[in-house]
Amino acid sequence: MSAALPRSDCNDPNRAPVCPEASAPPRRRRAWVAIAVALLVSGFGSMDRLYADDLSPIMAGQIAASAQRIAGGVESTWRAGDSLLGPLLGRYGRLQLAREIGLLEQALGASRPAAEAWEAVADHARALGNTPRLIEALDRVVALALARGDYDSASTRAGELLKHARQAGLVRAQAAAEGYLGIVARRRGELEEARAHQETALALRRSQHDRSGEAQVLMNLGTVHRDLGDFARALELQIDALELRRSLGDSEKLDLSYRNIALLYREIEDTEQARRNFEAALDASRRHFDPQSMAGALGSYASFSNDLGDAAKALTMARQARAIDANIGNRPYVGLEDLEIGRALIRLDRDGEAAVALQEALTIGRELKHREITGGALLHLGRIALRAGDEALATQRLDEAISILAEAGLKPALSEAFGAREKIAVASGQLASAIEYAHRRAALREEMLGTRAGRQLAALKSRYERADADQRIRLLSLNNEVQSLRLNQQALLRNAGIGVAAALGLLLALLARRYRTTQQLNRALQQKNAEISAHEARLEAANAQLSTQAAELYQAAITDPLTGAYNxxxxxxxxxxxxxxxxxxxxxxxxxxxxxxxxxxxxxxxxxxxxxxxxxxxxxxxxxxxxxxxxxxxxxxxxxxxxxxxxxxxxxxxxxxxxxxxxxxxxxxxxxxxxxxxxxxxxxxxxxxxxxxxxxxxxxxxxxxxxxxxxxxxxxxxxxx
Missing domain, CATH: 3.30.70.270 (Reverse transcriptase/Diguanylate cyclase domain)
Structure with a gap:
């Protein structure tokens, strides 16, 4: 798995704020709603055990399974209650009941029942002409559709949300709709359209001083720039989003920001930075007790561990993530995690178990028409067949994998597939075919090397520019302190003049005081000047290091590492x-x-x-x-x-x-x-x-x-x- 897919978060700040009710229901209907919700919640036992201070991956899987069972009971009871109590509750009461059920199902992580409840809220709101509730329901429906991967439904509902938000003049809801349309466009590969939507959303969030929403849009915009290949800008946006969320306090979830930054560092092969940010994402998901976020962090970290050759760690994390996603019903990510399980088992020489996991991944990939899962599963199943000596089956699977991976642009996996096909061609005596695959693999690896070197230079430049900006801020702060000291010195001189005019007898005392103060100020000024000189020296050293690293990267990009000749x-x-x-x-x-x-x-x-x-x-x-x-x-x-x-x-x-x-x-x-x-x-x-x-x-x-x-x-x- 070359990169973990982004997971939608229904409680994300990108969601439009809950709109105030248009009007309160009559007292009798409020009573019926309260009774109905009480009946739904009763009988499912205490929820306290779901809120433990120490959330482990295994506990997260168990909690997700328990939550899904409770969600199923809630849905059945709601259906029965809506049929029985509907005439008594009336249209508004049924809307309120469906809304409470939707919130409860979302809290339990049950996306399908939650989506059905919010669709019911939208239908009731349309019938009542209640625009605030309709906008809230559409917002929830779009977020849940994105979580399921239903991009057609998400696009349709986001367009409807944008239309109603504009008519009602609700700027935050417009920003949410633009953000959702940007997410859909990015996942469909329409990157310029995605960037336009996200930049519009960013302007709307800033016009409302919505800093939490601004952080979410910055993160989404950074993901778009990553897909466009602008890694320096992507890293800058993701770090800005993380810093903004940190400034907003503990209520903000940081796991997705850390994970996006980790994925960027993984792409440019900065292993230490990637590992540090993956671990920070896991810690953040534990602190906020969010099994779905934990599954995302574990799945991404498992793929990263497989890339590093740590198969045992990758296997443990991928199985933990799969347990959570299987219970939540998140099939795309179950398929991706089966793929990582298969990769780890192959490295551990457990080909029989690997084939079972990869076959499950292949089934899911074909059902969902997911090219990354399908191509990856075929590649590794082909490797297993080759190791078993079944060249015909290996050739069939690898040729299909090459077609899918080439279409999807997944270059690392495609390079691996070319290498496997070269081995088959050599073993079967097809030397011309072997040479062709060897040349294709060499050209692809050279292209990836050039791309990677460019990304590393861009990221290095981004870090340097950020460090330079911080350095300038510190220098300006020091200059301001120097100016303040000079102003204080001038004020003291004026006071000394007034003192001389007022009382000649105090002249000596004032002069002595001024002398001592001037000495102190001069020493402080010298110290500040020394600090400025030290900062300038460090900046020059950073410039020299950047030049050296750039020269080394260029030399590595044009040289064959074995012979020292040009590549x-x-x-x-x-x-x-x-x-x-x-x-x-x-x-x-x-x-x-x-x-x-x-x-x-x-x-x-x-x-x-x-x-x-x-x-x-x-x-x-x-x-x-x-x-x-x-x-x-x-x-x-x-x-x-x-x-x-x-x-x-x-x-x-x-x-x-x-x-x-x-x-x-x-x-x-x-x-x-x-x-x-x-x-x-x-x-x-x-x-x-x-x-x-x-x-x-x-x-x-x-x-x-x-x-x-x-x-x-x-x-x-x-x-x-």
């Missing part, structure tokens, strides 16, 4: 630029395509660590014998490219032969009784092959290296048209 993306960009210049100026350009001979056999016979030593040692020798201005980079697997600007084919052939001989001589010492590694080199000169594009030039070099291998390997072969 494929940077190499091809440099080659394309040299080719363009050569075509414009008429200069020659030569390219060597180097392939390590029998490399797969070397890996199979001596292991991948020895194969890595061969590649690293061979390329180190190549780099030593290159001329200034030449480039070397990893093209893919055991293939490397040397770019020689301004060198014709004859000159390049001389250097290529020298490289071949030096590599064979240098790698012979690695053999120690094993096969001595050698290289084959294909040479392509721009003028000789008549290439007009990068693809033509590389194609010519590729043809030449295949000829070198066909002629016996360990040789240099130039391209011949």
């Amino acid at each position: 494929r993306g940077h190499l091809l960009r440099q080659l394309d630029e040299h080719l363009r210049q050569a075509l414009e100026t008429g200069r020659d350009l030569s390219v060597l395509l180097i392939d390590f001979d029998h490399f797969k056999t070397i890996n199979d016979e001596h292991g991948h660590l020895y194969g890595d030593r061969v590649l690293a040692g061979g390329i180190q020798i190549v780099r030593q014998w290159l001329e200034p201005g030449d480039l070397v980079g990893r093209y893919g697997g055991e293939e490397f490219i040397v770019v020689m600007p301004g060198r014709n084919a004859q000159e390049a052939a001389t250097l290529a032969e020298r490289l071949r001989a030096k590599v064979a001589q240098g790698l012979a010492s690695l053999g120690e009784g094993r096969r001595s590694p050698t290289i084959s080199i294909g040479l392509a000169g721009l003028r000789d092959c008549g290439a007009a594009s990068l693809e033509d030039l590389l194609g010519a070099a590729d043809v030449a290296v295949y000829r070198a291998k066909a002629e016996g390997r360990n040789r240099v072969v130039p391209y011949a048209a």
Whole structure:
């Protein structure tokens, strides 16, 4: 599971405030409502045991199950009571009764019965023309529809809520409707529309000085920016939402803010920050005694633990979250948690149990048309089949997973699926197919590396800008203190002048006092100036650290970590630029395509660590014998490219032969009784092959290296048209 899905909270500040009643019911109807609600609550036992100070995940699951049983009884009793007492209660009394039932069902976490009760409130309110109650009911219905994943219903009801709120001039209800429409748009992938709705909601909340609602909208807007790829802005908005909620006191729920911040740090691979915020989300859900919030935090933390390889911890958390969500009836999250359970069991080598959990996840994913669950379940079921030796079943499941994951844009899981398919192709002797999957996986991993480096730089920049802003605030505060001290000094001087004019006899005493005070103020001023200098020094150090980290990130993004040569993306960009210049100026350009001979056999016979030593040692020798201005980079697997600007084919052939001989001589010492590694080199000169594009030039070099291998390997072969 690449990211935990956001869970709707029916008690969220984004919900419109409860509207005042349009008019009070007659006394007789109020009495009947009180009697009916008393009858509903009676018989279900004491609720005190649900409010324990120490809420554990296991206790949360038991509480959720108990609450669902109580909710079912409440619903049955309400249906019977509404039928029996309806004529006595009248339309308004039935509205009040349905409203109390809706609040009770929501408190018990029963979303379906609660939604039916609030739909009844909306129907009664329409019949009575009671706009405040209609707006309240629509607000609740939308929140519950979002919790169930019923986005069509949520969109329709949110539009109706917005229309009635505008007609009634209720700004907070308009803000709630805009926020809901933004959530629906984001979950449908309409991100620009989602951002527009959330920004409108934010302006409305601020116009009403609704700080709690503003915090909720900031959090939702941050999630939209995360999906847009603007991680710096997303992190800034989520931190602003968290700080605003903290300032509002203990009544505010902080778990979802912590969880969203943790997910952002997880995306940029800041493990320590992600772990710290996941644990803060769990603590916050325990403090507010909210099983549904706890399930969300546990499920997200389980996915994060699986990513880190802590399978035992992931399994425990995923099972705890599943117990809660299963009792609440939250099927999408049950499916996601089954997926994490399967991932953990595979890592623990318990494939039989993993297959059961993943099959359940697959069933839920297909029913809900949930691509993340379906694709992930198929991927891991394919891995289990591959480990069991059933290549046909593994191929079928992995091919379906690749189609779904590619459509959903879930790149980490897609990369894993490509790797599994490559293994199947190699095992079945389909080398062309294996090479294709290897190249697709390498390209995807390179794309993810570039994206991740950009996100890390953006997050680092965001942190620096926030630290810089805090530093400026502190400096301004220090400057204000200095100004205040100077004003005090001036006031003392004026007082001294007045004292001199009033009584010459007090002159010496006043001068002495002024002198002492001035000395104290000067010392204080010197201390403040020293503090300012220290702050400026720390700021300069932070700037230097930022520059160093940015340079390191850039170098990591363009370099192959094994050999130290340029990676494929940077190499091809440099080659394309040299080719363009050569075509414009008429200069020659030569390219060597180097392939390590029998490399797969070397890996199979001596292991991948020895194969890595061969590649690293061979390329180190190549780099030593290159001329200034030449480039070397990893093209893919055991293939490397040397770019020689301004060198014709004859000159390049001389250097290529020298490289071949030096590599064979240098790698012979690695053999120690094993096969001595050698290289084959294909040479392509721009003028000789008549290439007009990068693809033509590389194609010519590729043809030449295949000829070198066909002629016996360990040789240099130039391209011949």
